[in-house]
Amino acid sequence: MKYALILDHVSQYSISLMCEVLGVHRSGFYRWREGPQSKREARKEKVTSLVKDTFESFEATYGAPRIAQELNALGHKCSVNFIAKIMQEQGIVARNGKAFNYSGHALTMHNVADNLLWRDFSAERPNQKWVTDITYVWVRHQWLYLATVMDLYSRRIIGWSLDTSMTEELITQAMQMAIDARGKTPGLIVHSDRGTQYRSNSYVSFLERHGITRSMSRKGNCWDNAVMESFYARLKVELIYSKCYQSIDEARSGIFGYIEIFYNRKRRHSANDGVSPVEFEEKAAIAA
Known part of the structure; x- marks a missing residue:
């Protein structure tokens, strides 16, 4: 079998x-x-x-x-x-390939933010530092794109979005979910790479309207967002590679279960003294 x-x-x-x-x-x-x-x-x-x-x-x-x-x-x-x-x-196409319909300024480095984290992935309180990124999920004969937002305080995934195209709307939906779940905290920093979507005028304006400060990795340096890269590696090893999803609905259901039920609420995390992100936040709230 x-x-x-x-x-x-x-x-x-x-x-x-x-x-x-x-x-x-x-x-x-x-x-x-x-x-x-x-x-x-x-x-x-x-x-x-x-x-x-x-x-x-x-x-x-x-x-x-x-x-x-x-x-x-x-x-x-x-x-x-x-x-x-x-x-x-x-069905593999580079993100800067002709199949992606970016504007004429797609390859210029406009709207680049300073690196405010400098690989300091610690946080003293919730909603102090968030990180976000996009990864690729292969489903049967096409790629899906998953955008996620993580709170570095507990390593909890607080926003995510899955779609068949890699657009500004994809990352904005993930960020909106995070904002709806956590609210807006003064001084919040959101860190990402320099991807075209994260430098788009619509996304930058969206963060400015919510009073969120942007931070970006250095050019071509994936280690500046290593925490999110690590999450994606676990997601693929623990879920995607073993399931071989045959439809978008199957993938969406599986990713929902992994993030919202397993990873956030059950999976023990070394950065949280061996407890899940949700349990870590609950214990911290009681101690406060």
Whole structure:
């Protein structure tokens, strides 16, 4: 049954990853599958997995030429055309690619804010420092985009939004959810990367209307928002990779359960003395 599940999703996820998640050996899967795998199939499967990993590692900013450069530098010989074909088959498009309908100023560094956090992810009280970002979720034959907002005080996800397009509306909806849940606190800082959406005039105006101060990571430095990157890594390992969602509704329901029920209320967090974000906030409120 597990091998059949792997075979059904071999075009979406790497075999090594699925075998690891399902607790089976890759060699066993190959023995089970009818007929030996051709060298050409094996190479394409391996490179497809590498393309997906590289694409996500560089925050979806690399197209075929740069991904090919990265893989060749690591010793995986491949052409730009080969990588481009794989990306087309997998529906992978760089965020600055032609498929994204940004304005003519998309590539200019306007509306960049100073880095006010400088990797200080501690907070003395709720609603002092929030961090936000966007990640990619593969569902059957398309990408979904998940925007989240985290309160650094307890590491609680206080706002999130899921959609089929990566727009200013996506991140504004996540931020509005956070504001509705927590209210507006004077001096609140919201930190993000320098993504086009976070520099858009509509989003900047939205934060200004709510009296929220912006902070941004340095150019190309994912470690400046490491806490959110860590959350996304856990989300994908603990949920996305193991579920292989086949529809948007399935993914939305699963992400809701993970964030609102498991992560916020049950999952123990080392930064919270080993308790969940909600329990940490409740204990802090009682102690105060």
